[in-house]
Amino acid sequence: ILNVEQSPQSLHVQEGDSTNFTCSFPSSNFYALHWYRWETAKSPEALFVMTLNGDEKKKGRISATLNTKEGYSYLYIKGSQPEDSATYLCAFHSGGGADGLTFGKGTHLIIQP
Amino acid sequence: NAGVTQTPKFQVLKTGQSMTLQCAQDMNHNSMYWYRQDPGMGLRLIYYSASEGTTDKGEVPNGYNVSRLNKREFSLRLESAAPSQTSVYFCASSVSQVSGETQYFGPGTRLLVL
Numbered sequence: 001i002l003n004v005e006q007s008p009q010s011l012h013v014q015e016g017d018s019t020n021f022t023c024s025f026p027s028s029n030f031y032a033l034h035w036y037r038w039e040t041a042k043s044p045e046a047l048f049v050m051t052l053n054g055d056e057k058k059k060g061r062i063s064a065t066l067n068t069k070e071g072y073s074y075l076y077i078k079g080s081q082p083e084d085s086a087t088y089l090c091a092f093h094s095g096g097g098a099d100g101l102t103f104g105k106g107t108h109l110i111i112q113p
Numbered sequence: 114n115a116g117v118t119q120t121p122k123f124q125v126l127k128t129g130q131s132m133t134l135q136c137a138q139d140m141n142h143n144s145m146y147w148y149r150q151d152p153g154m155g156l157r158l159i160y161y162s163a164s165e166g167t168t169d170k171g172e173v174p175n176g177y178n179v180s181r182l183n184k185r186e187f188s189l190r191l192e193s194a195a196p197s198q199t200s201v202y203f204c205a206s207s208v209s210q211v212s213g214e215t216q217y218f219g220p221g222t223r224l225l226v227l
Contacts, residue, residue, distance in 0.1 A: 004155070034215070043117075043203065043218035044156075089155070101216060102172075103148075103155035 002026055004092045006104035013080045013111055020076045021107040023090030027071035032093040034101060035064055035075055039086045047075075047088075080111045115139050117219035119204050125225045126194045134189040134222050136204030144207045145187035146171075146216065147179060149200040156203065162187055163209075194226045 005024040013019045025033060032051045036044040048057040053068040061078045077084055087108045091101035117138045126132055138145065143164045148156040148171075158171030162181040176198060178190045187206075191198055201223050205216040 043220050046215040046217070049215055091156075101156075101158070103157070105153065105155045 002092055002094060002102040004090060004102050004104040006088075006090055006107050008107060009105065010108040011110070013077075013109065015080060015082060015111055015113050017080055018076065018078045019080055019109070020074050021088065021109075023073045023075070023104055025071050025073070025090070025092040025102075026094070027069060029094045030068045030071075030092075033066055033068075033073050034091040034093065035073070036089040036091065037086050038089055038106065044089060075107075077109075080109075082111045082113055085109060085111045117204055117206055117217050119202075119219040119222050121222060122220065123223045123225075125227065126191075127227055128195060130194050131190070131192050132194065132224075133191075134202055134204075134224075135186070136188065136219060137186045138204075138206040138217070138219075139185065140206060140208075140217065141184070142206035142217075143184070143209045144214075145181065146205040146207075147177075147187070147189045148203045148205065149173065150203060150221075151200050159189065159202075191224075194224075196226045198224065199226045200224060 035047040038044040048064045050066040055066040063076045066073045087106040089106045091103045120135045146161040147159040150156050157173050160179040162168045165184045168179050180188045201221050203221050204219040207214040207216045
């Protein structure tokens with residue numbers, strides 16, 4: 001069983017502040033790292049799929065970086081807005097074993113107005 | 114374009130009863146997946162189907178069976194439900210199982226086993 005860790009588990013951020021959180025994953029047999037945004041009572045929505053060491057991806061105020069050699073990815077949110085409140089999941093895709101994704105437990109982000 | 118649909122949205126079962134959770138996608142995806150989500154746990158893979166006609170076990174397959182009925186539909190069956198199977202079940206699909214392919218999720222089925 002692959003170990004994908006996310007920290008912190010939850011985070012309260014003031015509206016307008018920037019924030020970031022971490023996903024750690026096995027550094028061996030890496031194929032891809034996915035980030036999903038999951039709002040309460042909805043289904044997870046894909047944010048980024050990252051495959052190359054040093055990858056940086058950006059979508060609006062949200063960006064992510066990837067370090068496959070040390071096994072971590074950061075998700076950054078710039079100028080947080082209330083609509084950013086959600087659980088952010090990362091998921092690791094290795095080259096072997098079951099070919100679904102191995103998910104972390106998520107970081108629950110609450111933006112306070 | 115409906116994407117991934119799941120039925121039912123919510124179900125209550127008694128221990129020992131059986132039921133089938135339905136999932137369909139209209140994106141012409143080859144690969145489909147079933148996950149369960151429990152409090153304090155990440156999404157865990159139950160079964161997946163890399164392509165029509167194939168199914169494989171994931172991390173937590175015990176107590177479940179699946180059928181890839183055709184390219185669009187992938188069902189999950191509980192033959193004899195147990196309280197430990199109380200969970201939220203998500204179906205997902207992707208173009209293929211190749212890493213780097215985004216998975217698209219359905220709205221989930223909440224199952225309560227008494």
